[in-house]
Amino acid sequence: MASHFVWTNRSKESLALDLKNPRDLKILKEILIKADVMVQNLAPGATERLGLSHEELQKTNPGIIVCDISGYGSHGPYRDKKAYDLLVQSEAGMLAVTGTEAEPSKTGISIADIAAGMYAYSNILAALLERGKSGRGRRIDISMLESMTEWMSFPMYYAFNGQPGPSRAGASHATIYPYGPFETGADGASVMMGVQNEREWAILCRDVLEDASLATDERFANNTLRSRNRAELKKIITARFSELSADEAIDKLDKAGIANASMNDMQGVWKHPQLRARKRWIEVETPGGIVPGLLPPGVDDISQVNIAEVPAVGQHNEAIFAEFCVSEE
Secondary structure, three states: OOHHHHHHHOOOOOOOOOOOOHHHHHHHHHHHOOOOEEEEOOOOOHHHHHOOOHHHHOOOOOOOEEEEEEOOOOOOOOOOOOOOHHHHHHHOOHHHOOEOOOOEOOOOOOHHHHHHHHHHHHHHHHHHHHHHHHOOOOEEEEEHHHHHHHHOHHHHHHOHHHOOOOOOOOOOOOOOOOEEEEEOOOOOOEEEEEOOOHHHHHHHHHHHOOOHHHHHOHHHOOHHHHHHOHHHHHHHHHHHHOOOOHHHHHHHHHHHOOEEEEOOOHHHHHOOHHHHHOOOEEEEEEOOEEEEEEOOOOOOOHHHOOOOOOOOOOOOHHHHHHHOOOOOO
């Protein structure tokens, strides 16, 4: 079973219909007479051809909320252009600010898909509140490009009015230094560290790098100079960290009050002590067996929510037909 399927379908009911089959399309339309919300991401124009547009559905269900998700929106010159997550990242400028100076990079997760989903979610909640006052539903038009571009506002404003945008700096911050990963020596692991102001810089020099004179070195006297001379400064920091393991480096940084983080791989996240201490892991049933799952952020205890299994495709057809009083005939 695909990891994406497990992640996105926990606690959902699964209804499987073939919308090219007139009988199944009729069943869906009957369900939508009583439904609160329909979310769809078919190609633009597909729901209109199927008779599933908001304009059509509101004739029998004035309160229905229809959320249409597409790559570029329901109109405009890119309306019919194919859109996959990485392509939208590219169109929205994400690749221009992600990666190294030599090569752009995508993010490690499907961030354009997730951005569109989050804006669909928040807009649907707002529409439900609005319907509670007006009694009427509405159509929501979510574009992956617009969702991703909203999340790109910081680098866009940085480059406003023809100014150059932030440079690609790999895992390091583009404009603040030292702020990024630094290799340690004893175990070959890296530690992420961030210095945000001159006070922290002086403390780092004195208590971690054990060379207070660096704080007044003219090459590193302020953040602009540290960022400009980051190659030289990185050599100095790495030389000191080469004497330490990752755990030792983190311990020194913690004691000095310098922000830091472990460079975890996926196994490190599975075993993360903070997630375990806060009892964030629960067991979730899937068609392939039990897997661990995270409690939703903001939920303190499993008793506060209904955590159900990851369903098999079509597992709840009969139950949903019964709930909406429709027949397969």
